[in-house]
Amino acid sequence: MPKSRKRKATVPAAPPPPPRRPRPRMEYRARSDEAWYGARVVVQDRWLRVMFENSTENADEWYNPGADFASLGDVEALRARFRRECPPLDHARCGDLRPGDKLCLACDIHGDVEELKYYDAVLETVERAAHGVEQCACRFTVRWTEGPRSGCLDKVGIEVVCCVPESPIQDPVLSEFLDDLTKRFAEDQGTATAASQQADPTPMSEEELCGYSLAYSSSNNLFVL
Numbered sequence: 157m158p159k160s161r162k163r164k165a166t167v168p169a170a171p172p173p174p175p176r177r178p179r180p181r182m183e184y185r186a187r188s189d190e191a192w193y194g195a196r197v198v199v200q201d202r203w204l205r206v207m208f209e210n211s212t213e214n215a216d217e218w219y220n221p222g223a224d225f226a227s228l229g230d231v232e233a234l235r236a237r238f239r240r241e242c243p244p245l246d247h248a249r250c251g252d253l254r255p256g257d258k259l260c261l262a263c264d265i266h267g268d269v270e271e272l273k274y275y276d277a278v279l280e281t282v283e284r285a286a287h288g289v290e291q292c293a294c295r296f297t298v299r300w301t302e303g304p305r306s307g308c309l310d311k312v313g314i315e316v317v318c319c320v321p322e323s324p325i326q327d328p329v330l331s332e333f334l335d336d337l338t339k340r341f342a343e344d345q346g347t348a349t350a351a352s353q354q355a356d357p358t359p360m361s362e363e364e365l366c367g368y369s370l371a372y373s374s375s376n377n378l379f380v381l
């Protein structure tokens with residue numbers, strides 16, 4: 157039986173914090189080989205550290221907010237390297253796929269299962285096969301858009317197919333890091349715009365000129381305009 161809660165006469169305790177939702181798993185497109193990996197991020201001494209699942213820290217990739225971003229474009233390029241985890245295609249959902257859908261596939265680089273890497277591809281056609289919900293027997297023709305086979309067509313089975321989620325990744329650490337950079341570039345741009353406006357003033361009307369000369373002459377008696 158749940159314990160009864162007695163009201164205290166003193167100041168009521170703060171309500172319990174809402175349960176923390178686990179951060180959604182995310183994927184990161186590595187700089188080293190441009191393949192997708194499960195990863196997580198932390199900010200360490202202001203740097204963004206990307207840590208790969210099932211890898212040692214030697215494989216970590218780092219981003220220096222002071223040196224690795226020359227423009228807003230660089231910030232957006234990093235943002236595009238992250239996304240939600242791509243779930244494997246469900247055997248019962250193969251009928252939901254449409255030509256043009258974005259997929260992420262295991263690419264057998266050297267004919268070695270140990271060397272499987274994940275790259276994106278686009279679905280071209282599906283060769284349907286009658287099957288139940290247990291084991292999809294369809295064949296999927298895909299065109300690789302990334303990786304060593306980029307541009308090539310391949311026919312694959314469901315075992316290598318993952319679906320790319322459309323909704324963007326919502327990771328608080330990553331968002332804060334990227335949003336700070338975005339804000340910095342927006343402020344720099346604002347300063348630059350203000351400076352250029354100052355350097356290139358719009359012509360003043362006669363009235364403004366008059367006010368200007370009066371103000372100027374009153375503040376500096378040596379010159380009368």
Ligand SMILES: [Zn+2]
Nearest residue numbers: 250292293294
């Ligand atoms: Zn199927």
